């Protein structure tokens with residue numbers, strides 16, 4: 366229980382209003398590690414530490430049907446971990462960047478949550494800007510000069526790879542579904558200023574979609590509350606249940622007409638404390654506490 370409170374405190378540092386444990390879905394992901402990847406690159410220890418700092422609070426997206434705005438999750442905590450058993454191809458202990466992320470549970474992401482639970486979504490892709498790419502053979506910064514060594518080739522018994530260092534920005538992270546045969550892993554993308562701008566725009570769009578979800582949620586609560594004030598009739602309850610499936614425009618129209626109706630029949634108002642819909646009798650209600 367104490368641990369759950371700490372977790373929710375960490376989540377609520379990033380939310381517009383405090384969320385309860387029931388309202389969110391929490392999951393872990395490995396963002397990257399210090400192993401040499403498919404491209405012959407690996408992150409330095411310093412890079413992992415910097416990525417851990419910079420990815421905290423960053424919103425990510427699922428490589429999924431993105432028609433609804435409910436496919437975004439946010440990283441609320443990161444940690445660089447050392448694997449006690451495994452070593453990298455160069456003989457160093459494997460270190461990896463673990464992230465804790467949350468998603469606000471909605472009708473729209475129930476399927477996605479089932480897929481994460483089932484392990485279908487397992488490949489993570491990150492993009493970031495790197496200031497230094499060091500050749501393992503000669504120590505040159507490949508961003509500044511082409512030293513001529515080829516990644517993956519062996520020179521006098523030493524394999525050539527590039528160490529990524531000096532993280533200057535992180536753009537985004539995403540969770541992608543991979544066919545079961547392919548191993549889980551991390552892909553990364555590094556780019557110049559143009560990529561950075563594109564990614565920044567995408568990040569802004571994501572932030573907006575999260576905000577829109579929040580506002581829709583608020584509107585839905587308003588509608589449910591107004592339905593509750595219509596009294597205890599089956600009709601009002603059915604209307605409140607319907608609110609769970611309406612989009613923001615429909616919700617706004619419904620709220621406006623319910624408010625107008627309420628103003629028109631102001632005399633018939635019930636006392637405030639008996640008008641809130643009760644969560645206990647209907648699982649789909651969430652009341653403001």
Ligand SMILES: [Zn+2]
Nearest residue numbers: 500503512514
């Ligand atoms: Zn070199």
